[in-house]
Amino acid sequence: MLESKGRPNRLGLWGWLGGGRWGLERYLYTLHRLTGLGLLAYFLLHIVVTSSRAISPERWKAAMDSVTGPLFTVGEFLVFVAFAFHAANGIRLVLVELGWAVGKPIEPVYPYRTSVNFQRPLAVGAMILAVIVMMLGGLDFFVLD
Amino acid sequence: MSDTMHEVTYRIRHFDPNRDAAPHWEEYRIPYAPGMTVLDGLWKVKELHAPGLAWRSSCRMGVCGSCGMLINGKPGLACNTQISELGTSLVAVAPLPNFEIVRDLVPDLRPMIEAHRVLMPYILRDDVEERENPTGEFWQSPEELEHYLQFSYCIKCGCCMAACPTYATDPSYSGPMPLGQAHRYNSDSRDGGFAARRELLFGEKGPWRCHFAGECSRVCPKGVDPAKAIQLMKRELVLSFLRLRRAKCPSGLAKKPEGIGRREGIPEAPAPTV
Ligand code: SF4
Ligand code: SF4
Ligand code: FES
Numbered sequence: 306m307l308e309s310k311g312r313p314n315r316l317g318l319w320g321w322l323g324g325g326r327w328g329l330e331r332y333l334y335t336l337h338r339l340t341g342l343g344l345l346a347y348f349l350l351h352i353v354v355t356s357s358r359a360i361s362p363e364r365w366k367a368a369m370d371s372v373t374g375p376l377f378t379v380g381e382f383l384v385f386v387a388f389a390f391h392a393a394n395g396i397r398l399v400l401v402e403l404g405w406a407v408g409k410p411i412e413p414v415y416p417y418r419t420s421v422n423f424q425r426p427l428a429v430g431a432m433i434l435a436v437i438v439m440m441l442g443g444l445d446f447f448v449l450d
Numbered sequence: 451m452s453d454t455m456h457e458v459t460y461r462i463r464h465f466d467p468n469r470d471a472a473p474h475w476e477e478y479r480i481p482y483a484p485g486m487t488v489l490d491g492l493w494k495v496k497e498l499h500a501p502g503l504a505w506r507s508s509c510r511m512g513v514c515g516s517c518g519m520l521i522n523g524k525p526g527l528a529c530n531t532q533i534s535e536l537g538t539s540l541v542a543v544a545p546l547p548n549f550e551i552v553r554d555l556v557p558d559l560r561p562m563i564e565a566h567r568v569l570m571p572y573i574l575r576d577d578v579e580e581r582e583n584p585t586g587e588f589w590q591s592p593e594e595l596e597h598y599l600q601f602s603y604c605i606k607c608g609c610c611m612a613a614c615p616t617y618a619t620d621p622s623y624s625g626p627m628p629l630g631q632a633h634r635y636n637s638d639s640r641d642g643g644f645a646a647r648r649e650l651l652f653g654e655k656g657p658w659r660c661h662f663a664g665e666c667s668r669v670c671p672k673g674v675d676p677a678k679a680i681q682l683m684k685r686e687l688v689l690s691f692l693r694l695r696r697a698k699c700p701s702g703l704a705k706k707p708e709g710i711g712r713r714e715g716i717p718e719a720p721a722p723t724v
């Protein structure tokens with residue numbers, strides 16, 4: 306086999322952000338991964354904090370006291386925002402990845418209409434749903450109590 | 451940008467492994483004529499300024515798949531992209547990312563070709579004898595043809611691989627071209643290789659790393675829509691996992707037309723050469 310003195314040219318994380326062309330679905334892809342990692346970090350923290358209840362009621366109270374205040378409310382709201390996005394986009398991904406929202410194979414006639422165009426209304430719908438859930442959450446977090 | 455323009459600037463990413471420590475950009479001004487493609491411009495640059503410039507191209511009509519490169523930040527075919535389409539007089543050309551650079555604009559596509567080969571992109575059937583020494587044609591209806599025709603237009607240019615964010619971070623992912631082509635054969639009514647390919651599609655190599663960023667389909671110069679092929683393949687894999695996929699026997703031989711003779715005066719076909 307031919308050996309090249311190839312120079313690595315992999316885009317790495319830059320490929321999640323830019324790389325080729327900045328399409329809506331690429332942003333959703335990147336945000337889905339980032340919110341997923343954020344939620345995972347939150348869950349781990351959550352387990353650490355709530356596990357103090359298993360040690361003693363005092364430790365539980367101390368732990369709860371250390372995570373109150375406006376900063377933590379905003380932080381929790383951000384977790385909720387990430388959840389709303391991840392859930393709504395996740396529904397879209399389940400539908401798309403099971404081949405329900407990508408359309409049938411077609412004759413490619415220029416200008417091409419791809420599966421990305423086909424599922425776009427679903428992507429927009431999922432984002433509207435996410436924003437509605439975020440707003441309801443915001444009401445609950447900041448207005449209702 | 452208008453056809454009254456007389457010159458364009460090419461910014462080209464150079465890299466010679468024998469001389470350069472790292473890739474670097476060079477700029478050249480060349481005369482512009484209406485109808486010029488990015489590939490025509492490269493030839494002009496070579497003629498007027500940089501005789502050593504290397505790239506790959508052959509058919510210059512979007513058929514061979516050689517001239518995939520990063521044109522103003524987007525993967526595409528140089529021969530298939532008009533300079534006037536770019537909407538600017540600056541044409542920035544770099545080798546397709548996510549592949550190693552052999553030299554200048556030449557990417558090393560071998561990992562893609564290898565991933566493609568591994569997924570058995572050809573008709574697989576048990577009746578080896580008929581496959582190797584055919585006695586007729588396998589039957590296929592026009593509707594069955596539609597199931598894979600779109601995916602069969604792929605020219606293996608690698609633009610989709612350069613655009614895919616998953617492939618950008620994960621070299622073990624097979625990528626949109628090989629996976630799209632695996633589905634092209636899985637969905638061919640003459641093929642019986644689904645079970646064999648399924649074994650190769652588990653894990654990080656397979657389609658489950660794809661989360662529909664859709665970039666592959668957006669950049670594909672042939673309208674192949676690999677993202678669609680990959681999602682349709684996932685459905686088949688899930689159905690087969692749940693044992694809900696209808697087992698498909700590869701289609702048999704088409705009946706030979708009977709009672710039809712050759713019209714007079716039409717010569718016999720020459721003997722096959724392959
Ligand atoms: S799917 Fe499209 S972009 Fe990808 S290799 Fe085939 S023709 Fe090129
Ligand atoms: S749809 Fe899948 S294969 Fe295509 S660019 Fe996105 S992640 Fe890659
Ligand atoms: S030169 Fe053949 S595809 Fe561009």
